[in-house]
Amino acid sequence: MEGEREDEAQGEVIKMNERNIVYAMLYRQLKRYFRARSRVLGTIINPLMFFLFLGMGFSASMRGMSAAIGVDYLAFLAPGIAVMTAFSSSFIGGISVIFDKEFGFLKEVLVAPASRTYAIIGRALGDSITSALQSLLIIALMYVIVPSLRIEGLPFAIAICFITSLMFNSLGIAIASKMRSPEGFQLIVNVLIFPLIFLSGAFYPINNLPDVVKPIFYVNPLTYSVDLTRYFMTGISSLPIYLSLSALLLLTSIFTLLSARVFNRSTLD
């Protein structure tokens, strides 16, 4: 599909349908999610293991670190794990675009008299809601394990996890729209997922790092998500929260627009 024509098509006044198609795609993603219960479990187990094994090991052997960062290591780690959950499940969620291509449902969307931009927004919203729900599940568990976490910060932490999901689901959709094989997409996700998590300050504080490596953290969108979530859950942060919030919202908008643009131009081959 040539992009210019779709732009024209959208200029052609798509009346009724924006709300409907957003809702339709959202409905679909949610239905699919709640039907695949094993997937729900699968995406939670990984972060939970990180939390337990990493947390147990470090909080026991590095008591000095707690003093340096101002909170217990488990409390420090909890927001990182929450963001990790949102990030990994939303990013991999882009793969459904490839399955839709392969199993044909994509055509149903492409020939509809409705805006593709809104279709992709609805889809990203649906995936992000499910990812945020997963984070909520993890966070709830962590609040039980680590009573020192601030309960009043919970809604804000979830909100940040939701925005993070929107950002990375959009990125996933943008990448997946360009690809044909689910395996290839999975490879890309696997290659990116660990560097992004480890270079985000999810597992250790970034304040004390040498200045040469700090820029790597600053270009990583996850850094801002982790820092904000940590601020709301524990009260400590490495960066000014308005800076983090602005960076997060800006990046999310950019990735959302990018995914809409790429999807608008996606072709039948």
Place this chain on the structure above:
Amino acid sequence: MKAISVRDLVKKFGDLRAVDGISFDVRKGEIFGFLGPNGAGKTTTINILVTLMRPTSGEAYVAGYNVVEEPVKVRERIGIVFQDPSVDRNLTGWENLYIHGLIYGLRGEELRRRIEESLEFAELTKFKDVEVKNYSGGMIRRLEIARGLMHEPEILFLDEPTIGLDPQTRAKIWEYVERLRNEAGVTVFLTTHYIEEAERLCDRVAIIDHGRIVAIGSPDELKQGIGGDVIYVRTGDKSSLMRLVEELQEDGMVLRYRELDGVLALSVNNASRVIPGVFEVANRMGIRIEEIKYTQPSLSDVFLHYTGREIRDEEADWRESVRMRHRVR
């Protein structure tokens, strides 16, 4: 106004001319078929008509709108059943219809009513809460046809509607298509490489090969066009046969004839018109006809006539078996 109007349509993929300058019209309310082997350009033509592909050159109007200039207007007025299923297998039949209705601007009570009607039409009401991945191939097709009709399109596109289905299911799908034309007055554009399908369903057929339309008309016209009806006549003795054929030739009713073991084989343009004439002549001459029968050419003879080969070549069979494997996955 025509339902579909196509002029000099060309679609190139690199050097390959998948659609090579075709022109045709589809009248409102008719079932129009593209008959041709796999790779003839049928699906490419459909993709252009349903606004999923841009033609290299030429023009196409669907429901009165140019497919390149006003794709959304076209999309609002058509329903499509693609060759490969385009339903969400992880959702139920009801949910698939619900999403479709929403996308096409239906809401509330109206939406729910149309879902129920569609399920009824597809005879899937009992299975509406079953995930589509548990449906049979025929059930999926029926669901897709019902879905394609749910928003009351003017024109329904069916790309190989019965490919890979067993004969009973195929007959059932044919019934559906006829019903929707007769009851709802929908114009149907379908592609097929099954001769019987074109013959049984279509009011008019375009035979397409290598991206070109080689013949177009009603199945009967096409068959008559190759002038191939054969009448077999047997009388009591050979001499009366010869007298009969001489007389018939004088009347200009017979193109060619052959005589074999006391049976006369007459090649004629239109057997149903010539046979009464044969009786008349025989009567006049006092010859008693003991047996008479005729055979009509099939569309497959028509295809052979225009393209010089059978429609089902080995390659097509191979591709189809690959497709079937893909579908059963």
